[in-house]
Amino acid sequence: MNKIYNPKPETWSSILERPTKTVDDIEATVKEIFKEVQKKGDEAVAKYTSLFDGVAVDTMIVTEAEIQEAIAAVPQELKEAIALAKANITAFHRAQKTERVAVETVPGVSCWQEKRPIQKVGLYIPGGTAPLFSTVLMLAVPAEIAGCNEIVLCSPPDKGGKINPAILFAANLCGVTKIMKVGGIQAIAGLTFGTESIPKVYKIFGPGNQFVTVAKQLATQFGVAIDMPAGPSELLIVADDTAVPAFVASDLLSQAEHGADSQVILVSTSKKLIDAVADEVATQIEALPRKAIAEKAIANSKLIYVETDAIALDLINEYGPEHFIICSEFDDFYSNNVLNAGSVFIGNYTPESAGDYASGTNHTLPTNGYAKNYSGVNLDSFMKTMTFQKINEKGIQAIGKAIEIMAEAEGLQAHKNAVTLRLKALENGK
Numbered sequence: 001m002n003k004i005y006n007p008k009p010e011t012w013s014s015i016l017e018r019p020t021k022t023v024d025d026i027e028a029t030v031k032e033i034f035k036e037v038q039k040k041g042d043e044a045v046a047k048y049t050s051l052f053d054g055v056a057v058d059t060m061i062v063t064e065a066e067i068q069e070a071i072a073a074v075p076q077e078l079k080e081a082i083a084l085a086k087a088n089i090t091a092f093h094r095a096q097k098t099e100r101v102a103v104e105t106v107p108g109v110s111c112w113q114e115k116r117p118i119q120k121v122g123l124y125i126p127g128g129t130a131p132l133f134s135t136v137l138m139l140a141v142p143a144e145i146a147g148c149n150e151i152v153l154c155s156p157p158d159k160g161g162k163i164n165p166a167i168l169f170a171a172n173l174c175g176v177t178k179i180m181k182v183g184g185i186q187a188i189a190g191l192t193f194g195t196e197s198i199p200k201v202y203k204i205f206g207p208g209n210q211f212v213t214v215a216k217q218l219a220t221q222f223g224v225a226i227d228m229p230a231g232p233s234e235l236l237i238v239a240d241d242t243a244v245p246a247f248v249a250s251d252l253l254s255q256a257e258h259g260a261d262s263q264v265i266l267v268s269t270s271k272k273l274i275d276a277v278a279d280e281v282a283t284q285i286e287a288l289p290r291k292a293i294a295e296k297a298i299a300n301s302k303l304i305y306v307e308t309d310a311i312a313l314d315l316i317n318e319y320g321p322e323h324f325i326i327c328s329e330f331d332d333f334y335s336n337n338v339l340n341a342g343s344v345f346i347g348n349y350t351p352e353s354a355g356d357y358a359s360g361t362n363h364t365l366p367t368n369g370y371a372k373n374y375s376g377v378n379l380d381s382f383m384k385t386m387t388f389q390k391i392n393e394k395g396i397q398a399i400g401k402a403i404e405i406m407a408e409a410e411g412l413q414a415h416k417n418a419v420t421l422r423l424k425a426l427e428n429g430k
């Protein structure tokens, strides 16, 4: 791992550059696939599934028989673990429901705000190198709590043309209404335009590799909303001598094993800790089944020494990590002052994996610095906020004049008239 000591602030952005491909590299492919799916529907989707996933599927739609087969195939122990995770995710997301906000701004003018579910949502579940059934819980649980009535799930088929049984089990458990064997750019294009088999949706959710992430961003140009750009996983840990090097190394490796383009960073005010963590990473990586993947991510990763916690905090806020672990004597300082992070994990006994699976928080989070301007998935992601107003005679008399003056000043006579007619009617006692 690269050790960097006291980097000057002007070098931070190049040191902290993500290893992901730039959007330009992928955009041309995404555009071409979108065009073809829009024109040819299922035929184009099947073509790209065969090209990128190396399999020809008879029908993209998962049947009830396949779901029942999957339910039978999932071991009882895993079913119980999924049930525990689902209960915690449900508890945390249900608690995010908010009351109606109502204010009488002036007597006779009532304004209120209410939330409504997004009716049709598409959930993308990654399946390229690992079948992320935990992501089903993270997306379908809040979708169901919000009251979305069409929940379409897409995930890439394996070489045998099947979706991992745990994904199907979790989807069935969490109220998904339609499951499709399709992944990558072609899945996002299908959800954007609709095909003979894939329903067109209003909003697309879920993480994925760079192809999926760029495709989601392009989907927004065709009127579909997305949760956020949630690309290759990343983790930044700030730790000092109160941290346990073996724990810190295990957390770094947990995100490094996601993909070669994942990025993990340690920031520390202790050179001793940096050395101990580097040794631990070298030892622990040897035993990992996904060592080859983790090694590539670790090669891009950094161990950064800084002199003070204040400098560390500035660097962290500039980076805006997807996940931020704090193992420091000054954990309050970091948790109170961090501005840019998708999800924060505090203390030696809060591994990042807890948020990935079962603490209750959502693991679908902004990457690539988007934690500066996007939230992770939460209950509100599946809802729209609508405002209402009801004005009585007294109310329109209170604000009518101001509206008339403002409409006149904007040169919008019809706007003014809509008020003037009412005010006159009231003056005339109508």
Ligand SMILES: NC(=O)c1ccc[n+]([C@@H]2O[C@H](COP(=O)([O-])OP(=O)(O)OC[C@H]3O[C@@H](n4cnc5c(N)ncnc54)[C@H](O)[C@@H]3O)[C@@H](O)[C@H]2O)c1
Pocket (backbone or CB within 6 Å): 029, 052, 053, 125, 126, 127, 128, 129, 130, 132, 135, 156, 157, 183, 184, 185, 186, 207, 208, 209, 210, 211, 212, 229, 230, 231, 232, 233, 258, 259, 262, 322, 363, 364, 365, 366, 367
């Ligand atoms: N940010 C988050 O919240 C979060 C959560 C979970 C996972 N992740 C990330 O999700 C990613 C999952 O990636 P994955 O690859 O395992 O699964 P994936 O399902 O995202 O992507 C697999 C699909 O990519 C397509 N593809 C592969 N190579 C291609 C190419 N050369 N051209 C066009 N399309 C191609 C194929 O259609 C394949 O089905 C990882 O990077 C992981 O770090 C992020």
Ligand SMILES: N[C@H](CO)Cc1c[nH]c[nH+]1
Pocket (backbone or CB within 6 Å): 132, 134, 135, 232, 233, 234, 255, 322, 356, 363, 364, 365
């Ligand atoms: N760490 C991933 C988000 O970046 C989520 C995940 C799912 N399974 C394991 N991890």
Ligand SMILES: [Zn+2]
Pocket (backbone or CB within 6 Å): 233, 254, 255, 258, 356
């Ligand atoms: Zn993870």
